Amino acid sequence: MRLATLRVGDETRAARLDGDSYTLLPSRDVGELLASGEGWAEAARQGGGPRIPIEEAEFATLVPHPNKIVCLGLNYASHIKEMGRDTPQYPTLFAKYDGSLIGAHDPITLPCVSDRVDWEAELGFVIGRAARHVPKEKALDYVAGYTVVNDVTVRDYQRRTREFLSGKTFEATTPVGPVLVTADEFGGQEPDLEIRCEVDGEVMQSSRTSDLLFGIADIVSYLSDIITLLPGDVICTGTPGGVGDGREPKVYLKPGQTLRTVIKGLGETRNLCVVEQSA
Numbered sequence: 001m002r003l004a005t006l007r008v009g010d011e012t013r014a015a016r017l018d019g020d021s022y023t024l025l026p027s028r029d030v031g032e033l034l035a036s037g038e039g040w041a042e043a044a045r046q047g048g049g050p051r052i053p054i055e056e057a058e059f060a061t062l063v064p065h066p067n068k069i070v071c072l073g074l075n076y077a078s079h080i081k082e083m084g085r086d087t088p089q090y091p092t093l094f095a096k097y098d099g100s101l102i103g104a105h106d107p108i109t110l111p112c113v114s115d116r117v118d119w120e121a122e123l124g125f126v127i128g129r130a131a132r133h134v135p136k137e138k139a140l141d142y143v144a145g146y147t148v149v150n151d152v153t154v155r156d157y158q159r160r161t162r163e164f165l166s167g168k169t170f171e172a173t174t175p176v177g178p179v180l181v182t183a184d185e186f187g188g189q190e191p192d193l194e195i196r197c198e199v200d201g202e203v204m205q206s207s208r209t210s211d212l213l214f215g216i217a218d219i220v221s222y223l224s225d226i227i228t229l230l231p232g233d234v235i236c237t238g239t240p241g242g243v244g245d246g247r248e249p250k251v252y253l254k255p256g257q258t259l260r261t262v263i264k265g266l267g268e269t270r271n272l273c274v275v276e277q278s279a
Contacts, residue, residue: 075238082246
């Protein structure tokens with residue numbers, strides 16, 4: 001099943017992809033659907049409402065207001081090497097706020113205070129039921145599904161302190177979507193999918209999600225020992241090598257460029273880079 005959050009007039013609605021159209025569901029968004037209880041999947045399968053043709057669908061960010069957005073850094077060997085870092089013994093965690101999230105085709109806002117904005121293609125997943133102290137062998141049971149993320153990063157702000165947060169949660173920089181592909185489509189296994197990032201059609205990153213240092217089950221189990229994961233929580237798993245900041249000379253996003261993030265089997269985000277209008 002493929003679920004999305006669509007803009008419908010002045011509101012948003014959760015929707016299910018049915019062939020060449022989206023069927024609107026009663027929930028306002030995918031996060032609300034997941035929070036509705038253990039029967040969310042059956043409700044999503046059985047729900048019916050007005051339909052919107054695919055070509056008319058306008059995607060909001062997949063989960064507009066998650067309780068938590070937890071991200072991993074340094075989770076592909078290729079990215080660890082290009083950034084000159086040691087291989088971590090435990091997951092490297094940081095957070096975002098929901099004001100950073102945008103839809104799959106929304107413009108990325110290049111902040112007026114920096115010209116060092118970088119791309120980071122990532123596999124994202126969304127929690128489907130509350131998880132606390134979950135053993136690794138049961139962890140995938142708590143995953144609702146998978147999606148496409150680009151953890152667009154403002155590098156100079158990221159490096160102002162030892163903590164990553166300030167460079168990772170700039171306003172309207174993080175596309176998530178377009179859909180949530182439910183975990184049952186992967187037969188209870190962690191997905192092994194091609195992941196790619198392009199800037200104006202030039203491939204900058206290319207890898208597979210199976211190359212993660214800490215896999216999905218590792219991440220769910222580890223995080224659930226720290227805090228209860230809730231339905232709708234968005235987890236970003238880290239980026240492979242090929243970021244602009246790891247190149248020589250360094251390369252950053254510019255106004256007018258299009259950032260495309262593709263995960264085979266999940267879909268793609270495509271976002272025009274626009275400059276923030278200063279106050």
